[in-house]
Amino acid sequence: MNKILVIDDDKDFQTSTRIVLEKNDFEVASAYDSDEGIRKVQSEKPDLIILDVIMSKGYEGFDVARQIREELKMRELPIILLTAVHEVKKVPYRFAPHEQWLPVDYFFDKPIEPQVLVSKIRELLNISS
């Protein structure tokens, strides 16, 4: 069974995502801030990470992604980044996956349909639905 680590400070999102993922045969681990996230990336050895940009504490989700790639050298571990930054800030620019600037595999704006998230996870893990 593939294990997914969800790093997000939003408890409601953690709960609803866990229900959806477990229903779709994934094992779920949770971390509620970036330090715990980095620890659990190493201890839980997940197959994929769902990472929130964690609006309440600035933009540290971006740093978590960079740390996973650059410091932990986990360059192949799929990372899906979720954020509400575009909607909340109404800015005339966008963040996007980029090998150097934002080393994640996919980027979703919240809110996200559970089935869209599940099909992207399956695609990144090469699991046929």
Added chain:
Amino acid sequence: MKVSDVVIIGGSAAGLTAAITARRQYPDKRILLIRKEKLVPIPCGIPYIFGTVGSPEKNLIPDTPLQKHNVDILLDEVTEISREKKTLITRSGNGIEYKKLILATGSLPMMPPIPGFDKENVFPVYKDVEHLTHMQGMMKGSSRIVVIGGGFIGVEVSDEINKLGTHHVTICELLPHCLQLAFDQEFCSEAETLVQERGVTILADRKVVAIEGNHRAEGVKLADGTTLDTDMVIVGIGTVPNVELAKDAGLRLGPTGSIWVDRTMRTSDEHVFACGDCAEKFSFFGGKPSKLKLASIACSEARIAGANLFGIHRESVGTIGVFSTAIGDRAFAVAGLTGELATRQGYEVITGVAEGVNRHPGSMPGVSNQKVKLIFEKRTRVLIGTQMMGDRAVGELINVASACIQHKMTIDDIACFQMGTHPALTASPVVYQFVNAAEAALLSMA
């Protein structure tokens, strides 16, 4: 509720061209173009507002072509597409019914998610007159400007600001060279030397890790620990397709996150088309997804979308990628794959280079050096890439090369190419660089 046979959302290069094409193909249809902006900047002209052209107001797409082609214009923002009812809702409450819809919603600048990116004097190059005017105003009080990104936008913006003679401009580029995604190393180095001779500082192979300061950017911190003092930061690291409206309408997105389209520019809904920066692209070479975004590609796609609305007439062959730029009097241009990219994609290549004067005899006025590099696929001998540097004529000569690539001409076709020459206008027929580069490639195979 208003009714229009064709509705186009977006008024930049793709939207305008799609509207004109639709009118040419379908003279009896009612065509409406909806755009948010009262004034629309010419996208590729944006760097020149900072120097040569002087202001955003002198770099505008006129409404005259739309009026001349009997296209209605609505200044409003579409907030919702109902595909079932084939209707649109706008911000000011207008309801519009369509038969066919073209999405030409463009792209937005990409921002690097580094600490300090949201300071008030950090500017992405956003295609909006008000934003650009604000940026230009901020520039007046800024003597030190750091530009993040050494692609075409970064280099052109830097060179134009530098022309004013009142700012010191530094480009920070992640890759070992500026323009590296477009050109092979020898062309990048030549362009960098020119830009630096003109007064711009280039820091290549350097990563920006933070923008420092309180509310305003005061320093740009690099990964090597150094900090560049600055009064203003301009960001030109690429663009992201603007697909929110399409996504909300349930249209399928493609592998690069753009709106999925087939070769006829139809989206996953047969009544909705997409073209330009918002639409998914595939490479002419091998068909893989392509992230290239250029106004020239957008217009080519718009000519396909506009023609196919009520029946299929045209198909895309994929993105070749033709770029050119000018640094002072020198022009640099590229069509198709670079040698480096071709090799990385698995092609076995043969290259040929020819260099010489662009007039004959060399004592003619206006003489300058012209260099042409041709890249062929070894097994089929087909031309897959061309790079050129020379005077401004290479801006058009590269389009000849693109035609040769699009029609899969071989090394022998190019070696026997029938060109026209004139002493005051071109290189001599004997040394004609485009042909002699093919001869050089043939020789290297012997």
